[in-house]
Amino acid sequence: MSEAKRDPLAVISMAIRDAERAIIGAGILNRSGQFLAKDLGTRCAIISDTNIVVHFGDRLTKILKRAGFEPMRITIPAGEQFKTLEQAGAICDQMIASRLDRQSFVIGLGGGVIGDISGFVAAIFHRGIPHVQIPTTLLAMVDSSIGGKTGVNTRDGKNLIGAIHHPVLVIDDVDLLKTLPHREFNQGFAEIVKHAITSDAEMFATLRQIAAAKLDRINQSGLISLIRRNVEIKAALVAKDERDRTGERALLNFGHTVGHAIERAGDYKMFLHGEAVSLGMIAACHVSMKKAGLPREQRDAIVDLLRACELPTRLPPDFPRERIFEALPLDKKFQSGKVRFVVTPRIGSAYLSSDVTMEEIRKAILHL
Numbered sequence: 001m002s003e004a005k006r007d008p009l010a011v012i013s014m015a016i017r018d019a020e021r022a023i024i025g026a027g028i029l030n031r032s033g034q035f036l037a038k039d040l041g042t043r044c045a046i047i048s049d050t051n052i053v054v055h056f057g058d059r060l061t062k063i064l065k066r067a068g069f070e071p072m073r074i075t076i077p078a079g080e081q082f083k084t085l086e087q088a089g090a091i092c093d094q095m096i097a098s099r100l101d102r103q104s105f106v107i108g109l110g111g112g113v114i115g116d117i118s119g120f121v122a123a124i125f126h127r128g129i130p131h132v133q134i135p136t137t138l139l140a141m142v143d144s145s146i147g148g149k150t151g152v153n154t155r156d157g158k159n160l161i162g163a164i165h166h167p168v169l170v171i172d173d174v175d176l177l178k179t180l181p182h183r184e185f186n187q188g189f190a191e192i193v194k195h196a197i198t199s200d201a202e203m204f205a206t207l208r209q210i211a212a213a214k215l216d217r218i219n220q221s222g223l224i225s226l227i228r229r230n231v232e233i234k235a236a237l238v239a240k241d242e243r244d245r246t247g248e249r250a251l252l253n254f255g256h257t258v259g260h261a262i263e264r265a266g267d268y269k270m271f272l273h274g275e276a277v278s279l280g281m282i283a284a285c286h287v288s289m290k291k292a293g294l295p296r297e298q299r300d301a302i303v304d305l306l307r308a309c310e311l312p313t314r315l316p317p318d319f320p321r322e323r324i325f326e327a328l329p330l331d332k333k334f335q336s337g338k339v340r341f342v343v344t345p346r347i348g349s350a351y352l353s354s355d356v357t358m359e360e361i362r363k364a365i366l367h368l
Contacts, residue, residue: 022146022170022231026220029060029173032134033067036169040130041103043070045095047118048109049078052136055179060109060134071107072098076117080268083113085152085161091121102126105168111137111184112144112273116159119150123165133167137180138188139274141172142195142230147238147252157330158260164243172231174223182310186215187274189309190255192226194281195233197302198251201348203229204305211308247340247352254342254350255281257331258324258365262315265323271312278311279368284342286364291356292343301347315368324365328358 009025023035044064048057053075064071074094076082095104106129108118115133122131133145151162177185189207196204210218210226218226234252241248259280263271271279285302288294307313315321341356 020166020168020170022172022235024141024172024174024224024228024231026174026224028171029056029134029176030063032060032171033063033069035171036064036067036069036132038068040105040132040168042068043100043104044072044107044132045091045098045100045104045121046071046073046107046109047076047091047114047121048073049076049082049114051078052110052114056109056136056176060107072100076114078113080113080153080158080263080273083117083153085154088117088121088124088152091117092125095121095125100125102129105130105132107132107134108167109134109136110140111135112140115140115144116149116151116162119148119165119167120152120162123150123163128165131165131167133170134176135170135172136176138177138185138227139191140188141170141174141177141227142188143191143234143252145170145172146231146234147249148242157264157327160330170231172227174220174227177223182216183272186310187272189215190274190277190281190306190311192230193302193305193309194252194254194277195230197281197344197347198254198342198350199233199237199348200229201346204301204347208301208305208308211305215309250340250352251342251350254344255279255284257328257339257341258283258361260331261324261327264327264330265320270319275312278306278309278313279315281306282313283361283364283368285344286367287341287356287360288343288345290360291353292345292351294344294346298347321365325362328361 011023061071074091076087106118106122108115119131122129135141135145148164148166150165151159154160196207237249255277259277262276262279285299289299303313339356341353342350343353344350
């Protein structure tokens with residue numbers, strides 16, 4: 001935490017591509033124009049949603065114009081259900097109508113949904129133009145803005161159509177989090193807990209202290225430090241396995257196989273992404289106890305931490321569990337019909353297992 005106090009502006013080379021950077025700090029949206037390289041071009045599309053644009057749309061537009069850029073704004077409805085191929089096509093049509101071309105770039109201003117669809121648009125527009133992410137949620141800052149995975153949903157599942165298209169720049173301004181509702185802020189901690197479980201036992205201990213003192217009381221420098229550590233963890237894993245071929249990057253999917261199925265079973269309305277991942281991690285811990293030897297006391301510590309973060313640890317009794325089972329085989333992490341499931345033998349470590357059966361996952365879900 002003290003390091004963040006000495007250096008309130010953290011600039012991280014994400015080590016995936018030499019040109020990629022994440023800039024983390026407070027009040028830095030006002031400096032976004034100076035962070036953008038002029039070789040990106042001057043014309044850009046700011047893609048946002050109806051929830052975010054009222055807070056930051058006019059402000060970012062003015063900042064970029066003062067820096068010599070020519071932004072045009074595209075606003076889409078807020079919500080996972082609008083992250084579709086049709087919506088991506090409509091955005092491209094608006095960009096074409098505004099005479100944007102291959103010398104232009106895209107800025108995604110919003111949470112994970114906006115980051116996914118704006119990145120996908122950037123990947124396909126004129127066969128690929130630069131993408132800049134300005135996340136407005138904690139979840140997007142620590143997870144979805146890093147790694148280059150972009151995509152849209154289909155009727156059968158999340159992100160089944162997409163591309164790997166890394167952002168050239170990520171600007172994480174912690175001041176933007178002040179507009180977040182309590183529940184939205186808390187859901188970001190699901191991905192932070194995930195990184196701790198799979199990669200950093202020391203951060204897990206730190207999170208227990210933060211949660212005990214209440215998440216919303218974390219100070220600015222502490223939040224910057226926490227975001228920076230999570231960006232480092234994710235960027236390091238992505239650098240080892242950019243296209244998810246060897247299993248290294250798959251560790252980031254801990255809790256997501258079941259989590260995505262829960263989101264779909266609830267029609268993307270009942271649970272926020274981080275809330276569904278929280279439940280998915282508990283199911284993954286249940287499997288890990290049987291298949292990887294996760295000690296029960298560590299499983300209990302994980303459940304306790306998620307509960308302290310005010311994240312769900314049980315499904316409602318009337319939740320349609322059968323719909324979860326129906327959604328599971330549609331997940332991208334199944335290959336040739338075989339389960340690829342991330343398990344943890346102990347906090348701070350994880351690996352990809354092909355030795356987990358659908359019946360074992362089913363039993364884990366029934367325990368939720």
